[in-house]
Amino acid sequence: MRITGHHAVPFPVEKVWDALLDPAVLVRTIPGCERLESTGEHTYAMTVSAGVAAVRGTYDGTCSLSDLVPHESLVMRLQGAGAPGTIDATVRVSFSQVDAALTTVAYDADATVGGMVGGVGQRMLASVSKRTAGEFFDNVSGAIGGAGTAPVAAATEAAVGRVFTAPPRPPSSQQDFLRGIAVGAGLVLLGVLLGSRFGRRR
Amino acid sequence: MTTKLFGQKIQRVEDQRFLRGDGRYVDDIGVGQDVLHAAVLRSPHAHARIVDIDVSGVLDLEGVHLVWTHDDLTGPMADPLPLLIPHPALTHGRTQFALARDEVNHVGEAIAFVVADDRYVAEDAVASIRVEYDLLPPVVGIDAAREASRLVHDDVPGNLAARLEQENGDARAAIAASPHTLSLDLTVERSASMPLEGRGTVARWDPDVGRMTVWTSTQTSTGVRAAVAAKLGLDLGQVDVVTPDVGGGFGVKINHPWPEELLVPLAARTVGRIVKFTEDRREHFISSAHERGQVHHVEVGYDDDGRVLGLDVTFWHDNGAYIPYGLIVPIITSTQLLGPYKPGAYRVVFESLYTNTVMVTPYRGAGRPQGCYVMERTLDAIADALGQDRTDVRAANFIQPDEFPFDQGLIFQDGRELEYDSGDYPASLAKLKDLIGWDEFPRFREEMAAEGRRVGIGLACYVEGTGVGPYEGAHVHVETSGKVKVATGLTTQGQGHATVFAQIAADVLGCRFEDVEVVTGDTRRMPYAVGTFASRAAVMSGSAVHLAATRAREKALRIAADALEASPDDLEIVEGVVSVRGTDTSIDLGTVAVLSNPLRYAFDEASKAATQFSVGDPGKPPVAEDDEPGLEGRDFYSPERSTFASGMHAVIVETDPDTAEITILKYAVVHDCGPLINPMIVEGQIQGGVAQGVAGALLERMAYDESGQLLNASFMDFLMPYVTEVPARIDIDHLETPSPLNPLGIKGAGEAGVIPSAAVFASAISDAEGFPITAMPISPSDLFDLRERRKETR
Numbered sequence: 002m003r004i005t006g007h008h009a010v011p012f013p014v015e016k017v018w019d020a021l022l023d024p025a026v027l028v029r030t031i032p033g034c035e036r037l038e039s040t041g042e043h044t045y046a047m048t049v050s051a052g053v054a055a056v057r058g059t060y061d062g063t064c065s066l067s068d069l070v071p072h073e074s075l076v077m078r079l080q081g082a083g084a085p086g087t088i089d090a091t092v093r094v095s096f097s098q099v100d101a102a103l104t105t106v107a108y109d110a111d112a113t114v115g116g117m118v119g120g121v122g123q124r125m126l127a128s129v130s131k132r133t134a135g136e137f138f139d140n141v142s143g144a145i146g147g148a149g150t151a152p153v154a155a156a157t158e159a160a161v162g163r164v165f166t167a168p169p170r171p172p173s174s175q176q177d178f179l180r181g182i183a184v185g186a187g188l189v190l191l192g193v194l195l196g197s198r199f200g201r202r203r
Numbered sequence: 204m205t206t207k208l209f210g211q212k213i214q215r216v217e218d219q220r221f222l223r224g225d226g227r228y229v230d231d232i233g234v235g236q237d238v239l240h241a242a243v244l245r246s247p248h249a250h251a252r253i254v255d256i257d258v259s260g261v262l263d264l265e266g267v268h269l270v271w272t273h274d275d276l277t278g279p280m281a282d283p284l285p286l287l288i289p290h291p292a293l294t295h296g297r298t299q300f301a302l303a304r305d306e307v308n309h310v311g312e313a314i315a316f317v318v319a320d321d322r323y324v325a326e327d328a329v330a331s332i333r334v335e336y337d338l339l340p341p342v343v344g345i346d347a348a349r350e351a352s353r354l355v356h357d358d359v360p361g362n363l364a365a366r367l368e369q370e371n372g373d374a375r376a377a378i379a380a381s382p383h384t385l386s387l388d389l390t391v392e393r394s395a396s397m398p399l400e401g402r403g404t405v406a407r408w409d410p411d412v413g414r415m416t417v418w419t420s421t422q423t424s425t426g427v428r429a430a431v432a433a434k435l436g437l438d439l440g441q442v443d444v445v446t447p448d449v450g451g452g453f454g455v456k457i458n459h460p461w462p463e464e465l466l467v468p469l470a471a472r473t474v475g476r477i478v479k480f481t482e483d484r485r486e487h488f489i490s491s492a493h494e495r496g497q498v499h500h501v502e503v504g505y506d507d508d509g510r511v512l513g514l515d516v517t518f519w520h521d522n523g524a525y526i527p528y529g530l531i532v533p534i535i536t537s538t539q540l541l542g543p544y545k546p547g548a549y550r551v552v553f554e555s556l557y558t559n560t561v562m563v564t565p566y567r568g569a570g571r572p573q574g575c576y577v578m579e580r581t582l583d584a585i586a587d588a589l590g591q592d593r594t595d596v597r598a599a600n601f602i603q604p605d606e607f608p609f610d611q612g613l614i615f616q617d618g619r620e621l622e623y624d625s626g627d628y629p630a631s632l633a634k635l636k637d638l639i640g641w642d643e644f645p646r647f648r649e650e651m652a653a654e655g656r657r658v659g660i661g662l663a664c665y666v667e668g669t670g671v672g673p674y675e676g677a678h679v680h681v682e683t684s685g686k687v688k689v690a691t692g693l694t695t696q697g698q699g700h701a702t703v704f705a706q707i708a709a710d711v712l713g714c715r716f717e718d719v720e721v722v723t724g725d726t727r728r729m730p731y732a733v734g735t736f737a738s739r740a741a742v743m744s745g746s747a748v749h750l751a752a753t754r755a756r757e758k759a760l761r762i763a764a765d766a767l768e769a770s771p772d773d774l775e776i777v778e779g780v781v782s783v784r785g786t787d788t789s790i791d792l793g794t795v796a797v798l799s800n801p802l803r804y805a806f807d808e809a810s811k812a813a814t815q816f817s818v819g820d821p822g823k824p825p826v827a828e829d830d831e832p833g834l835e836g837r838d839f840y841s842p843e844r845s846t847f848a849s850g851m852h853a854v855i856v857e858t859d860p861d862t863a864e865i866t867i868l869k870y871a872v873v874h875d876c877g878p879l880i881n882p883m884i885v886e887g888q889i890q891g892g893v894a895q896g897v898a899g900a901l902l903e904r905m906a907y908d909e910s911g912q913l914l915n916a917s918f919m920d921f922l923m924p925y926v927t928e929v930p931a932r933i934d935i936d937h938l939e940t941p942s943p944l945n946p947l948g949i950k951g952a953g954e955a956g957v958i959p960s961a962a963v964f965a966s967a968i969s970d971a972e973g974f975p976i977t978a979m980p981i982s983p984s985d986l987f988d989l990r991e992r993r994k995e996t997r
Binding site for chain 1: 247248249310329330333338485488489908910912913914915916917
């Protein structure tokens, strides 16, 4: 299936690019992301908990980035599998600076969703993934704005084996997340993916 | 024979149980006992090599008893599952393994098998198995299969399982010489049987006596029994297969053995406990079987009267990833396409193609709906081209009543000649036109048009080969109580066998209907049987029950004649009492049963009459050389060939000019299955068939994406009809043209209702819209899009 969309982030492109490539940020902003580990150059392993309609569970996945054009575009390849299903996706992401304070991030994902989530949740996937993506970008905006997060900048030493885990989330955000799931939520991975594709800084 | 019960609307004896919740299905077996539960890991990918399966740690989970992959299977269990129906044209038959060995070929293919204390633990265990796949490009849909740039099986070039051609006359020459010709392309999408009870198997191994009992939701107990014995290395005599109540089969459960039908007994023997597998709905969508998906190309030549001079049909059959049931479905399409017609010459070619989707096995109708649709669409196109009434074109092509038996010059699905035994198609058409109001329709259309409403009328005719061989048997046992036990080996999935077989037995024996108890699908009671498919149960087992009951009756009369010192010719049996006609000298059937079994030991008052100092001629052995003890009859019915039922449906539909909603205004059926054993049950079969046909024509389809994921694998997205989608009333009329091939003259009725649905709705919607419908099923959205496209091309 094909999922496309774009989001406006109210920061300059450099800041957005940096934030989206910082695993320490991503692990906190990707809905349902519990763990993010650098496994090699441009590759990550991650654990994400998500649900689409009644199909919920935890997915283990990998993410690799290629064709990085700083501040312009990248390609992310994602694979994930868990009890509820599998995802295999190629996501093309492009950044465009609207003005000094606004960046548009567009994504074009070609995803194969398999297993139970593919058969039972398919009709909700597109809307759920868009919703999750929206939630993710809102979180990123918050992170760049420094709303109670760790420094966004310097995770340059994203060394192999370094593990990032999500801090306990405040009840409200947890609630939002659960609500998101309940609606049909989790894109399992797209959001994830969306997020994780940014998980490497260059 | 008396025909007291035959032909009567006897209420189904099984309904009391079903309506009170006393039905007993496979999942009810073992409830309250110490049963273990199985779950299956299934492929999430349509096409992949299995690089590694990691089951480490699974057995550490509390409550898990067993986890198997293909590596754990040995001997025949490690081989591919059987190819049930080989055919010379099936040059590249492939079947799955009980658990995938190194490759998966459709989403849902079984990979690993877990047995645990309960289903929850079993599913958790399945979830903890890690499989590493090397993804392969999938082949989805007939176009991709034909293009063959990707292969489902590396060793099957062109994805071609089989190519079969049959010809009667020289069709191409006949078309070339015809005054008119037409070409059509016609498609039918996939659907599935979708019984409300999915597959299920329970097994118990008794190590003390070395015996396996398997309860399974199948359409063939004897088939499963043979497969379990062969795969588990047991003697046939060590395996009993019992089919309890079955919550719908519709074809899918004739395929066997399913992986779980072997793995469950094997696990029961391995762990020494009762093991149960119950398929869930999603599993049924992705790991059972589908049908119907075919693409057809028609070339036809005809004369000024619409008479078909030459018909040349090529079609492509999507058989899915595996082909255990052989070529039955496309063979049926290719032969039954002819319906009640006699084209001057006919040629048919089909290719059966592999795709990375769920495999195809027969679904009620079994290729006939597609064949009927192709033929009827063709005749509609001819009528349209000639500007003739569609019923006139049918009439011009009918086989006439005096032409039976009529040999179509082809080989049918049972390997026998496609020779129709009887029928009266012109009479059926006359009845149908009356029933639907064909001649009055133009006026109705005008009235509707005046109100801004759009209506159309359609009809479709079919012939259905029913009662295919090789045989069925029956055993009739009159007990000393006078109760009669009837056993036949084929299974029951709601057809009312307990009622109709009791009608037949009671008529023959002269016993009371209430005293007859029918058992089906239990290999302990009748170990020789074939199965319930192809509308064959009434014809095959009904005839066998008739023959077996006749033997029991003959024996009863012989013994009673002896006891009453009368001639057997002077006896009659009424209400379970044998009496000398015109006298009050009589003996109960139960007493005859007592006398039939010479005893040494009495066990009650009645049996004293049969002990050694009471009966017998001292000069003869107590059981004569050519006789056997007991009042029983056993016989088998094996016909030379199938018997051919027929019918015609007509429908009036309304299509909304704005929303393209399709509404059924009137539905009429004329049906000829020979003499009706029980008209109420036949009408029920027709009603159910029409409901399923409406579903197949207007609602149901399997939505695969290009990666081979089935997107609508639940009842949220796969549309089953509610009662609101099924015609509230179906007008039914019967014709009874007896078959000369069996003692009761009967023909099958089980599939009839569903066969002409795609054809009749396509005809009516085309009539309403003024352009031909060439792809079925059709939803309001499809119709809306067709209208839009036609606007654009104008």
